[in-house]
Structures are given as structure tokens and as C-alpha cells.
Amino acid sequence: MTSSVRVRFAPSPTGYFHIGGARTALFNWLYAKHTQGTFVLRIEDTDTERNTKESLNSLLSNLRWLGLDWDEGPDVGGPYGPYFQSERNEVYQRYLEQLRQAGCVYEKEGAIWLKVSGATQTLDDLIHGPVQRLEEKDFVIYRSNGTPVFHFVNVVDDIDMHITHVIRGEDHLSNTNKHLELYRAFGVTPPKFAHIPLILKTSGPGKMSKRDSGSLVEEYRQKYFLPEGIINYLSLLGWSPKNDREIMPIAEIIAAFDLKDVNNTNARFDEKKLMFINAEHVKNLSPEAFYQQGVIVLKETGHENAIHDTNRLKAIFAIVQEKLRSFEELPHFIEYFFDESYPFEPEAFKKIEKYQPKQRLLELKEKLSALTNFSEENIEACIHTLSETNQIPTGHYIHPLRFAVSGRSVGPSLYHMLPILGQSTVLARIQRCLDTQLS
RNA sequence: GUCCUGUUCGUCUAGAGGUUAGGACAUCGGGUUUUCAUCCCGGCAACAGGAGUUCGAUUCUCCUACGGGACGCCA
Incomplete structure (x- = not known):
């Protein structure tokens, strides 16, 4: 500590940790970091009727998850303890x-x-x-x-x-x-x-309370939001760096944050913007960080079978990262890479009907099976050749093919995902589509 | 009801006594001769109202309206 600034966050553990409390903790933490002061966590548990052990655990756990570590307080001690008012x-x-x-x-x-x-x-x-x-x-x-x-x-x-x-x-x-x-x-x-200023409900009158949906930090944690995304969004509620910057790493926020720039008008909570900011942080993750988080999410959602082949998983992550908005979407987004019996979505089928999919897939099957090197360039060249020879737009090949190999109408770049699936798998999937959907 | 506090696009915000009032989310439209939940381009959209100060106010002052908060032997 090189400054004499001492701030504190003094919550009362009477329920789940909510967004408003997190924002107050954040502003205290940011000011301490910015001034190189001390951030104290003090637990105001004098209301024995309402305080619970679970609330305290949730509070400490979520504070840590958000990265709002304290210099003095529960577990870490300090010169002015105890830090529980009950003591x-x-x-x-x-x-x-x-x-x-x-x-x-x-x-x-x-x-x-x-x-x-x-x-x-x-x-x-x-x-x-x-x-x-x-x-x-x-x-x-x-x-x-x-x-x-x-x-x-x-x-x-x-x-x-x-x-x-x-x-x-x-x-x-x-x-x-x-x-x-x-x-x-x-x-x-x-x-x-x-x-x-206070954080108001997304709609309707009054400040945001624990009862409002989307108000609990725990909800976002369970949905695999990134702590840095939540921190970034919360920092912008009542504060602004005044330079039109919005997507910022935490270090930049700390450097720019100052109490004099905090405004005095209440702000309405906007989950859509939170989502957007989270998505930006997901895209900005390094491949290694994305991999670490991706594996955790896959394990916790029962997709252990997806994590065995590390290199293949990294290749999949590489083509999928830019498309994801949150890690909550990850398991479903990449499921078909690990499951040969993936379902064919009816809505996706409707979108490809007009392309004479059976004919297109038969042509693709023939040409793709002839490739000796199943590379992204060769696949692309193959489809272009088909398109030119038969005077048919490339989209007429691409859409049915994506549907055949994934059962979906959306996903990562087709040319990039086919080599990951591999030639024999792609051909088998085309055949399954032909047999079950287009016979 | 009393007291405190606030009021720029639907939302988060920037801004200055004289600006085409800027950015972002959302939304709408178009493009990327591969979908889209990515990316790019474009559109729509705001200074609550009334007085006063001033050459000039959305920016300063006051009033009204509306919003938010506090009025516990809760925290």
C-alpha cells in the first residue's frame, strides 16, 4: 500500500449476493486499486435473526469469483479485526x-x-x-x-x-x-x-432487489459469464471513462476509475448490454484461456467425452470462439462434433429444401470422396468447381452440406469444420442424411 | 405526508454558454457471390415543461412535473 486511502465494503449476509452489492463492492475495490489504498471487507452481521452461514459463504465465494479480493477481512485478517461485527x-x-x-x-x-x-x-x-x-x-x-x-x-x-x-x-x-x-x-x-447512484429495475418502478430476475451474481456464475465481463458492465453503471471506451480489461478500468467521474443519476440494469459486453470479453480471450474455461464448462455440463482429444478440441475451439456470446452456449454449439447420432433439426431442414438437397449431396459425396487430401483449401476448391460446372450457386451446396454434417443451419465456418470432422466421418454423415432425411 | 436527491435517444452514457448534441446496447435496413449468434455499412431516436440571467441556454438560477431514496430498538 502506498497511499493512506482505506475503503470498505460492509455487507450484511442476509441473502444471495446481488448485483447492486457487487457494484458497490466494485467501486470500493476500484478506488482502492486506483489509489493503491486498502480494501477492507467487514461483515455486518448484527442482525442474528436474518444472517445465515449460507449467505456469508455465497458472499465470500462470489466476491472472490469476481476477483474483488480484499486486503483486510474474513480469512485474511488484518490489524483492525475482528472483521465480523458479531465478534x-x-x-x-x-x-x-x-x-x-x-x-x-x-x-x-x-x-x-x-x-x-x-x-x-x-x-x-x-x-x-x-x-x-x-x-x-x-x-x-x-x-x-x-x-x-x-x-x-x-x-x-x-x-x-x-x-x-x-x-x-x-x-x-x-x-x-x-x-x-x-x-x-x-x-x-x-x-x-x-x-x-442506485441500480434500478430493468423495467417498472424502484431499485433492483434480490427478488428481481437477473439480480443475483450467482445466476451469471452458473451461466458461465466471465467475471471480467460482469465487472466491465457494472463499472459502466454510474461511471464512465469519458473517452467512448467501453470494452476494457480490468487494468484499464482501474487506471481510469475515479470518484470524481461517478455520476449522480440512477441507472437501469440492462441484461442485453451485459450479454454484449460479456460476448466481447469471450472473443478477446486468448486461445489458452478459452481452452481452460471451455474444458471446465464441458466437464461440468456432462460432456467429458469431448475433452479427451486435446488437439482436436483446441481446433474446434479455434473456429468457434468468434461465434460464441457466452460459455453457456458452448456445449450445445459444438455437440455434434462428438456425436454421430446428432439430430437433424426440422427448422434447418426447411431452409435447405429449396436447394434440391438430395441431388446436391450426391454430387458432393462423389467429389469429396475423391479428394486425397481433405484440406480446407481442397474442399473449398471442390465446391467451387461443382458450382461452376453445374452453374449452381455455392450456397446451394454449402447449406445442404452443413445440414448433413451437423443437423443445423448455423455453426462455424463450414470449410474449417469439415477437416476437423475428417473425410470418412463427413462422407458417413452425408450418407446418414441421405438415408434418413432425403430417401 | 416530511426530508434528501435526481432529470440528454427505449437503455447506459459523452458534451459545451454559440456543436450537424457524440459513442455504445437494443431496434430497423443493406452488405460480406457460406448460414448466423460473427464481421462491415447505413437508418430511426434525446437535452421533461415554464420562467429568469444573457446578445445567445439544452448547458447557470428558480418553480412545476415526474423519477429515486430515507424516514425502525433492519442493515
């Missing part, structure tokens, strides 16, 4: 005692209340500018059951952990006055605040 009671008692000594609190109906100043507080928000508001009523900081409430622990921990910048959702903007009252009571200069 910090002594700290809170100590700070409460301080307020007692200062005469800032009183007890009423078993709970402990903070006396507010009665003065208008001005918050100099890094994103919204000066915000003035009066906190007029005293509020509870310790419940009658002896446990501290959010506002209190949040401020105490930020003080105790030396947080310099509080980057959180705009839904906390109104809470900040309570926090400012607490800082005043403690006699501590507040950190800088940056309230980032």
Missing part, C-alpha cells in the same frame, strides 16, 4: 462508554439513545456536493436487549478501522446525518463520503 462487542462497549463519559447519551425504556445536536449538518459528498439536513430526533444506538444498532456499529467500525472514504449506495444518503451526529459525539472528523 466486536468489546469494541462497541468501549466506544459506548466514551459517549457516556461525554454525556452524549441517555437511557430510556431500556434502550440507549444518542442526543442529537439540533444543528443542521452539512455533508460534503464527493458525488452530490454539499447536502444539508437536520437530524431532529434523538435515536437509539443500543437496543433494550443490549445489542448495538446499525448506525452505531457502522460509525464505530469506520472510526476504529481508520476508513478514509465511505463509498456506499445513495440509499444511505439520508442516514448520513445520523452518522455525522455520531462522529460529532465522538469528536472525530468524519471520513469523506461518496454516495453512488
